[in-house]
Amino acid sequence: MTPKLRDVAEHAGVSVRTVSNVVNEFRYVAPATRERVQASIDALGYRPNMAARTLRRGRTGLVALVIPEIDSPYYAELAARTVRVAEARGLTVLIDQTDGDAERETELLHGRRGQLVDGVLFSPWGVAAAELASRTDTVPLVLLGEHDGTAGVDHVVIDNVAAAREATGHLLAGGRRRVAAMGVQPRSLNATARQRLAGYRAALAEAGLPADPELEVPVRRLHRADGHEAMLRLLDSPRPPDAVFCFTDELALGALRAAADRGVAVPESLALVGFDDVEDGRFSVPALTTVSPDKDRIAELALDLLTHQADAPRSVIAPHRLVVRETS
Amino acid sequence: MTPKLRDVAEHAGVSVRTVSNVVNEFRYVAPATRERVQASIDALGYRPNMAARTLRRGRTGLVALVIPEIDSPYYAELAARTVRVAEARGLTVLIDQTDGDAERETELLHGRRGQLVDGVLFSPWGVAAAELASRTDTVPLVLLGEHDGTAGVDHVVIDNVAAAREATGHLLAGGRRRVAAMGVQPRSLNATARQRLAGYRAALAEAGLPADPELEVPVRRLHRADGHEAMLRLLDSPRPPDAVFCFTDELALGALRAAADRGVAVPESLALVGFDDVEDGRFSVPALTTVSPDKDRIAELALDLLTHQADAPRSVIAPHRLVVRETS
């Protein structure tokens, strides 16, 4: 059996409370006592029991990070950073994977974790804003990357509209005239996709180009396979685009592969811009031009919001920048 | 305040214990009572308090997955699968990221998590076998992907030697004669790298080729950047290889990029084989030939071992297969 406070107390010849004081680095413990107790702790290999501590303190030190998929590189990178930042603040991250399933998202949102976590960082995929509003759970919540303003919830976002406009504008500035947008979501729940589409359209309008419905390409998910499939269709269509703004790097990498399959030269005949700046895109051939959100900053800001909950919901915007590489 | 059992009990006019019985689906609860209590539970929005439950039951339902990096695609994919399998078994996975830091690994190994988890799935990087043996913690432990047989611990592995031999043999069968191995670890702690090197050498020996130290390429980490750098060095060397067996897909993807940088045609002038079968490699140009470990199976087996701990340490081998694509 794992030793508990009482065992240490007996071993050191002090009261349970004193051991607790040592463990919690209480100020008023005589150096000699502290030393003796510490020796007993080491000797017995005592570790605080988290359950008991949590029950007593009312806090767990755990934060849930709810994301659609761990193995999607953007989320993996975001998760890695979140874990690092959280650890630096004495928090532990519990990663929940929803597979984009709205039902599971709702479940987690309404506190299925039952007091297991002190806060939730939530990167929604299929869940509607209304669902957020109807939340009864009291656990602090911060939304990542979704914001249509309706839900009265803290959130960290990047300026998706501006970023999409820059990306599309960059393609247009390079002389492209048939620029497609890939990543449109059939169900319009997804605020991020909507905003990127809006930015794309704004850039077209600025350049005096008409919006062509054929060039607004819907995909089921945002994976490489989806990008690959959609790009093949585009390239096989009567009037293929000369550039594509992809809503994620994964889509862009799939599209890049499709271009290779069809023998279309990138960037000569087809320019591509992605979104997320994931590691893969830096090493692809050719390397991917992309919008790079500041993931470290996102993680930091999200944990800031979570640990300093305020009365009124806040919206924080993390920086992004366009990274031009070889696909454009 | 979140309602507790007592609140529900009062609301439903039954004892606390009966509510607990309903929550835990105890057999002997009258249907009418069950219904009434359930109504109260729903009305008040009761959620069991995990800390109290854990304290009482002695189990948390949490399993730690300790990996070097979440955002390395192999680990990300493994983590995603582990989370799914665990969930199907009513377990929640807590992901710990060590950044390959031996100290942190040791810390986690010795139970820093203090009863927070019921078991640990551990994918070591820098920690020595001796460290494992000296473990005092009693939490069930399963090792992933490391096995030099010395540590008396359950583990799930693939047959790295055989896999490396197949991969290298495949390159040799394709007529390559200067086959390099990339991914050798300077410190020899890493059993996986050692085994893959052994398999590589075995294949060379089988083909009657001498082992050339110049072709056994060490790298600091196993990332794309390391593969890129190492490959550039190889290509710039007096006698570059005509094929490289990379110990991870990430290295291979970096190498692929390096080949493009130097204008070396893959697979014509240079063949590449990776290891891990990560998603990126399926969409790279050209698509990566790789050793594909059965990650689903690894996750399942690991949780099997963890939940059915035995007296004697067991070694389980998960299947793998060589997936030939375009780089060889």
Added chain:
DNA sequence: GATGGCATTTGCAACGTGGCAAAGGCCAGT
């Protein structure tokens, strides 16, 4: 109508910890 047995409900206690506040001990200043 009494008895036995089973279905259902309940009270008590304990899991290991930390908040609280009081008790104890020591020393300096008067």
Added chain:
DNA sequence: ACTGGCCTTTGCCACGTTGCAAATGCCATC
């Protein structure tokens, strides 16, 4: 020597839950 004050240690209890076993109630059977 006495007092006051501060440093140090301590006991008691509650956090919310469930294991245990006993208590209650009901019905069929004799």
